[in-house]
Amino acid sequence: MLARALVRRCPRCGAGRLFTRWFRMVERCPRCRFRFERRAEEGAFLGAYVLNLALTETALAAVLFGFILVRANNDSGGPLWPVFALGGLVAIVLPLAFYPFSRTLWAAMDLAARPPRRDEV
Ligand SMILES: [Zn+2]
Numbered sequence: 001m002l003a004r005a006l007v008r009r010c011p012r013c014g015a016g017r018l019f020t021r022w023f024r025m026v027e028r029c030p031r032c033r034f035r036f037e038r039r040a041e042e043g044a045f046l047g048a049y050v051l052n053l054a055l056t057e058t059a060l061a062a063v064l065f066g067f068i069l070v071r072a073n074n075d076s077g078g079p080l081w082p083v084f085a086l087g088g089l090v091a092i093v094l095p096l097a098f099y100p101f102s103r104t105l106w107a108a109m110d111l112a113a114r115p116p117r118r119d120e121v
Contacts, residue, residue, distance in 0.1 A: 001108040001112055002108050002112075004108065005101070005105045006105065008104050009104065010029040010032060010104075010107075011104065011112075012029065013032040013034070015029055015030055015032065017030055018030075018036075022099070023099060023100070025103050034116065034120065034121065036103075038110065038120065045103060045106060047106040047109065048102040048103045048105070048106035048107075051102040051105055052098055052102040053095070055094065055102075056090065056095045056098075060090055063083065063087050063090055064083075064087070
């Protein structure tokens with residue numbers, strides 16, 4: 001299910017075309033008709049947000065750690081703007097690029113944790 005989700009496919013049946021646009025996910029799988037937003041309440045995809053945030057924060061920590069390693073081994077006092085530019089780029093582009101993957105990954109995790117009931121299929 002996670003492998004299917006990593007390529008933006010339905011975690012249940014593997015069908016594609018789950019997004020009409022980069023940020024717009026279909027309500028149901030076009031093949032198996034599984035409803036991705038299984039709970040009726042707000043925040044059913046809060047986990048997708050958390051996945052996206054965790055990945056972005058990890059990438060920003062990697063940028064910071066890389067900067068610390070470079071400065072620790074070569075303290076020439078170079079400019080800081082490349083680090084800020086890379087950090088800003090990671091903070092803005094990564095969550096936008098990862099958004100659809102976080103949605104399908106969260107749908108897969110939700111499906112693995114709570115198998116679908118008969119009325120959901
Ligand atoms: Zn499906």
